[in-house]
Amino acid sequence: xxxxxxxxxxxxxxxxxxxxxxxxxxxxxxxxxxxxxxxxxxxxxxxxxxxxxxxxxxxxxxxxxxxxxxxxxxxxxxxxxxxxxxxxxxxxxxxxxxxxxxxxxxxxxxxxxxxxxxxxxxxxxxxxxxxxxxxxxxxxxxxxxxxxxxxxxxxxxxxxxxxxxxxxxxxxxxxxxxxxxxxxxxxxxxxxxxxxxxxxxxxxxxxxxxxxxxxxxxxxxxxxxxxxxxxxxxxxxxxxxxxxxxxxxxxxxxxxxxxxxxxxxxxxxxxxxxxxxxxxxxxxxxxxxxxxxxxxxx
Numbered sequence: 001x002x003x004x005x006x007x008x009x010x011x012x013x014x015x016x017x018x019x020x021x022x023x024x025x026x027x028x029x030x031x032x033x034x035x036x037x038x039x040x041x042x043x044x045x046x047x048x049x050x051x052x053x054x055x056x057x058x059x060x061x062x063x064x065x066x067x068x069x070x071x072x073x074x075x076x077x078x079x080x081x082x083x084x085x086x087x088x089x090x091x092x093x094x095x096x097x098x099x100x101x102x103x104x105x106x107x108x109x110x111x112x113x114x115x116x117x118x119x120x121x122x123x124x125x126x127x128x129x130x131x132x133x134x135x136x137x138x139x140x141x142x143x144x145x146x147x148x149x150x151x152x153x154x155x156x157x158x159x160x161x162x163x164x165x166x167x168x169x170x171x172x173x174x175x176x177x178x179x180x181x182x183x184x185x186x187x188x189x190x191x192x193x194x195x196x197x198x199x200x201x202x203x204x205x206x207x208x209x210x211x212x213x214x215x216x217x218x219x220x221x222x223x224x225x226x227x228x229x230x231x232x233x234x235x236x237x238x239x240x241x242x243x244x245x246x247x248x249x250x251x252x253x254x255x256x257x258x259x260x261x262x263x264x265x266x267x268x269x270x271x272x273x274x275x276x277x278x279x280x281x282x283x284x285x286x287x288x289x290x291x292x293x294x295x296x297x298x
Contacts, residue, residue, distance in 0.1 A: 029058065036064045041091045042079070065095035071105045071129050081107040088112060092119045103127035103153075110138030117145040127153040129270075139163045143170040151176040155270050161197040168201020177205055180270060181212040190240050195219025199226030209234040211268055216240045217247055224254055232257035236265050 027035075036044050036058065049059035058064070068091045070084060079087070084107040092099060092115065099120040104112065108131045117123070126149060128134060136159055149171045154163075155178060164179065179194060195215040198208070199222035206229055213235070215223075220241060223230070233251070235241060238261045243251065251258050 032058055033061065033064050037067060041065075041068050041070055042084075042087060045087050045090060060094055062094060062096040062098050065091055066098055067101040068092065068095070068099065069103045070107075071103045071127070085109070085112055089115055092116060095120065098122060101125040103129065104131065106130040106132060109133045110135060110141070113138055114142055117142040121145070121148070123149055125149070125151040125153075127151075128155070128157060128159075129153070130156045132156075132158050134159065136160055136162045136166075140166050143167060146171050147173070149174055153178040155180040156182060161193040164194060164197040165201050168197065172204065174202060175205060176207040177202065178209040179213070180209060180268075182270060188240075189214045190216050192216060192219035192222070195223055199223045203227060203229070205230055207232045210238060211235075211265070211270070212237040214238075214240055217242055220247065220251075224250060230255055234259040235261055236263050236268065237261060 032055075036048065039048060044059050044064070049056045068088070070088050070091075088104060088107075089112070092102075097120050099116070100122050101124060102116060104116075104127070106129070108128065110133070113134055116126075123146060126146070131154075134157065139159065140163070143166045146167070147170065149167075150173050152167060152171070152174060153176075159179075164177075167174065177198065179198075191214040194210070194213060196219065198205070199219075203226060205227045208223070208227065208230060211234060213219075215238060220235070223233075233255045236259050241261050243260065
């Protein structure tokens with residue numbers, strides 16, 4: 001440890017003592033590892049690892065990179081997509097092939113998805129949120145490397161039933177699927193393509209969430225027939241369904257935890273307003289970048 005870094009670490013400890021705070025450097029390594037995981041990948045890579053050499057060493061321990069969450073960035077300063085991509089790849093490298101759970105969002109691309117699947121054969125959970133740049137072909141190209149996948153969350157994307165067919169054919173261990181779209185009542189569209197893909201290729205599902213889907217009663221019947229092990233089924237905002245009579249009774253009898261089309265969506269983070277606000281914020285940041293460039297040019 002060089003003298004400059006040692007002085008900075010000593011200063012940090014003294015500040016904690018003056019403020020009556022605990023000396024975080026004295027906590028057991030396993031406790032600090034758990035805290036690092038809770039803090040999140042971005043904060044660890046940008047700030048935490050810079051506090052002292054001990055935390056830097058701990059930040060390179062593969063055990064804290066079994067799970068990588070690159071989505072929850074509340075309170076974290078703006079990062080460009082390129083920076084997020086670079087940090088995500090760094091976190092994946094630090095996992096040393098032991099990555100089992102990863103969450104990415106709108107900065108993710110087909111290239112990053114390939115990097116993820118090339119880097120681990122242990123992936124159990126994959127969460128793609130607002131990943132418009134990941135395509136059906138991109139998912140198709142990596143699907144044969146997802147044989148151990150148990151949970152897949154695709155919330156708000158351009159992915160279609162073709163991706164679900166591919167996943168169903170290549171992921172025999174899949175037990176949980178979330179394939180959600182924005183919540184809105186219009187336009188009125190009916191489509192059972194997603195429902196039929198799930199029913200035909202995912203018989204082992206236990207948990208299914210299809211918020212905002214355009215399936216009809218025919219699609220729901222196909223799912224009930226094709227996925228006999230379903231315990232929970234979330235069909236909120238699926239307004240094409242008519243659940244009176246036999247179909248409603250069958251859902252009540254077959255599904256332990258069933259959420260109806262008109263049930264509240266208070267706990268669903270991707271309602272139309274939330275998604276619109278997120279994209280408005282992104283457009284604002286982009287506008288600022290162009291404005292700054294124009295001012296420099298001027």
